Amino acid sequence: MPLTPEQEQEIAAERGTSRPTRRATVPALEEILYEALPVLDRGFVRVIDYMGDDGAIVQAARVSYGRGTRRVSEDRGLINYLMRHRHTTPFEMCEIKYHVKLPIFVARQWIRHRTANVNEYSARYSILDNEFYIPAPEHLAAQATTNRQGRGDILEGEAARRVLDLLREDSERAYAGYAAMLNEEAGTPLDPAWPGLARELARMNLSLNFYTQWYWKTDLHNLMHFLSLRADPHAQYEIRAYAEAMLGTMQRWVPSAYAAFLEYRMNAASISATGLKVIQRMLAGETVEQKDSGLSLREWRELMAMLGR
Ligand SMILES: Cc1cc2nc3c(=O)[nH]c(=O)nc-3n(C[C@H](O)[C@H](O)[C@H](O)COP(=O)(O)OP(=O)(O)OC[C@H]3O[C@@H](n4cnc5c(N)ncnc54)[C@H](O)[C@@H]3O)c2cc1C
Helix, strand or coil: CCCCHHHHHHHHHHHCCCCCCCCCCCHHHHCCCCCCEEECCCEEEEEEEEECCHHHHHHHHHCCCCCCCCCHHHHHHHHHHHHHCCCCHHHHHCEEEEEEEEEHHHHHHHCCCCCCEEEECCCCCCCCCCCECCCCHHHCEEECCCCCCCEEEECCHHHHHHHHHHHHHHHHHHHHHHHHHHCEECCEECCCCCCCCCHHHHHHHCCCCEEEEEEEEEEHHHHHHHHHHHCCCCCCHHHHHHHHHHHHHHHHHCHHHHHHHHHHHHCCCCCCHHHHHHHHHHHCCCCCCHHHCCCCHHHHHHHHHHCCC
């Protein structure tokens, strides 16, 4: 996650500034405010701003005049209740804003989450840095044979080296072509005899592993929806790495909502009506087989995995 000395100075200046406020603040989140939390080889997530805390959720749920805080255990119980019963609007009272640096292919998955406000770095206006993602060797895997959307065995030795070489060579060549087409450095033409191509066109030969950046703001309800999909083991490793860093920020920000989220969403299970009947028959002592369960083989396997069988 290489930041330039100027960027580090800007972050330090922000971190060194305090502002008096009557609004609720969260010391654990303040501790890491503006800090770049490293993700992948050159990416990061930074919390830039936030509004609300656990108290804001209960305050909105009770439509209170004051902070709405009773005993911590009561507030926690209410947050658990809201999460369990999908009473989601009180969670929308809290907002968070991130600055994210991420490879373009991760951004393409991320941008599908429409319930957020996004402002991306403009490669029409500015020149993209020569920064591209190269996976760590332990994340280079072959195509899965059982799941068309997943990874199989880790590539080793010569196969891994070949992939890493190809990725690096292609990225470097693409950036060299981009720089040549732009034909400029700090606003000055490198070759005054050549006009250079517009930034908005020159960028098109860059590959999906180049890094982009954006500000991404959302509310806690939609953040949890994003995290439930992207911190899930079915999500691609690269976006999951960002989601996991963001889970850490959520834990600092709204610890009671975070605990409820793990309990009732992330680590909970959703079971179909037929799956529930299978469990009920099993609990009644019946031996149930897939063929007389009413479930497809895939559903059966998923249910058995969920039950640890
Ligand atoms: C493991 C995984 C694999 C995926 N594979 C593919 C794939 O192969 N191809 C592909 O194209 N996408 C794929 N996706 C993306 C997926 O289909 C969703 O687009 C993405 O997860 C965003 O989810 P969302 O729409 O619920 O989120 P958001 O856009 O944040 O929306 C949140 C919720 O708001 C509501 N909402 C928002 N907009 C609308 C609307 N216009 N109409 C109705 N309700 C709305 C819905 O209830 C929605 O769930 C994949 C996602 C995951 C996690």
